[in-house]
Amino acid sequence: MILIPVKASKTYEVSVTQDFNDLRQVVDGVKSGDKIAVITDTNVEKLYLSSVIDALEGFDVCVHTIPAGESSKNLSTYCTLIQDIASSSLDRSDMIITLGGGVVGDIGAFVASTYLRGIRLVAIPTTLLSMIDSSVGGKTAVDLPIGKNLVGTFYQPNAVYINVSCIDTLPTRELMSGYGELIKYAILDDRISIDDMKVLDSSLIAKAVSIKRDIVEADEYEGGVRKLLNLGHTIGHAVESLSNYTLSHGECVVKGLRAILDISSRYYDIKDSDYTQLDSIIRMLGHDCTMPYSVDEVIDYVYRDKKKKGDLIDIVLIKAKGVVEIVSMPIDKVRRYLSEYQD
Ligand SMILES: NC(=O)c1ccc[n+]([C@@H]2O[C@H](COP(=O)([O-])OP(=O)(O)OC[C@H]3O[C@@H](n4cnc5c(N)ncnc54)[C@H](O)[C@@H]3O)[C@@H](O)[C@H]2O)c1
Ligand SMILES: [Zn+2]
Structure with missing residues (x-):
């Protein structure tokens, strides 16, 4: 145990x-x-x-x-x-x-x-x-x-x-939904390696729990770092809601992660090798990463979401595996970056 x-x-x-x-x-x-x-x-x-x-x-x-x-x-x-x-x-x-x-x-x-x-x-x-x-x-x-x-x-x-x-x-769909969150942890934190992701066992689950534990201990009431757990969720929630919950939470988180990786690569100068590694982690379990809604539909939802401050939204961006940060970004910039996004 x-x-x-x-x-x-x-x-x-x-x-x-x-x-x-x-x-x-x-x-x-x-x-x-x-x-x-x-x-x-x-x-x-x-x-x-x-x-x-x-x-x-x-x-x-x-x-x-x-x-x-x-x-x-x-x-x-x-x-x-x-x-x-x-x-x-x-x-x-x-x-x-x-x-x-x-x-x-x-x-x-x-x-x-x-x-x-x-x-x-x-x-x-x-x-x-x-x-x-x-x-x-x-x-x-x-x-x-x-x-x-x-x-x-x-x-x-x-x-x-x-x-x-x-x-x-x-059921497979519930398993894939959970895997969506595991992919999030693997991007958030270096303790989960690509090899770890290949075997779903107690050790992998314990690593994910430890990552969440550390974030919760640092910020139980979500005043700061706990917001990092929203990685992939700002866009993911929009897609989940637009689908009327016909898509599972984890399926939407993976779509959100893929879109965020794209936005991050326009915002930062991500090394090609880092980008390729992150992209392959997001895709490694075979999730569908396509965006089924238009940029305007997604942005309209995000705009109404609680994380907006005026015309800025707080969004978690990815610099490299295990390196993420919260960025306040103008909503129009997110819209522009997203409209250039194609999977
Ligand atoms: N509190 C938090 O921090 C937090 C974080 C993430 C998600 N959530 C919430 O969690 C909920 C989603 O959780 P979920 O995905 O576990 O959904 P769920 O509880 O609806 O379970 C999914 C389905 O799997 C079935 N099921 C559960 N265990 C099973 C098993 N071992 N074998 C076969 N079937 C099983 C359930 O009966 C259900 O039909 C959402 O309401 C979401 O808001 C909360
Ligand atoms: Zn989630």
Whole structure:
């Protein structure tokens, strides 16, 4: 088992392992009362709930299952969950376990952060995306009809338990979506090499978690360096939203990364060898890098996005592998650079 300590507003460990054999020890280490509410979704319930319940023998466990998918990440599901948990009489010494991808993780952590002003939380992320991204860092959220993640808190878990073998049951599209974030980490930080990217194992996942951990420890509440995690996301979010979420998050992040590499190469004097290396990392897993929307559609969305300041937008640019920076760029310059971009 690989243990990754996180020292943020809470100190906790991320355990990266291959099975659920050590889950009991991790739960016992959080020192909760005798009640545990497990929040999961309809897909993950069928695959992993029984193993988790087995590991919790002796606890008084109640299970709350939400329909799988982003459409569950809303205030109505939140109200149902929190009332169900109150009916089970959990008190402040008790614990919530989230078992699922980023949807279950985000809404379950929001419940944990608000029920009785915050109760213990153990996260068991089951998608690649949630293992390397959403389960670490303490952002909780639900969506509103007018936009994603508009309601939420910062609330660190008491432990994160990653059973890497859960990836084996992921549909290919979900796997490719998670890979989009892995590509982002490989560009952000030199700790992930091109060779590392070739084998999806505990070591690669632990490296990605450590990169996110370091950024979160430096800037838990996203006042500065945490914004680097938005690499590829300004344009990626625009594409995701324009597609009406028919394209996955990771698919859009990769398109965003490819466009940002192009913008970066016009902004900086990137060495040919660096450009070729970055381009091959972005393409190495076979993602479609084409931009399916016009420059004006993308820019109109970006302009409305929260990262704009007047006519300037904060955008994360790439200088070389492991070297990125936040640049405030006039929106018209982004428009011009993007209009020259062709994949
Ligand atoms: N809090 C953060 O910092 C943060 C960061 C990134 C993304 N997010 C959020 O995460 C969400 C996306 O997360 P996601 O991609 O994990 O989506 P998800 O939770 O919807 O999971 C994707 C699908 O895979 C299924 N699934 C989960 N684990 C499985 C497994 N092991 N085997 C088979 N199927 C499995 C789910 O039931 C679902 O149908 C978004 O809501 C996004 O906003 C949050
Ligand atoms: Zn993302």
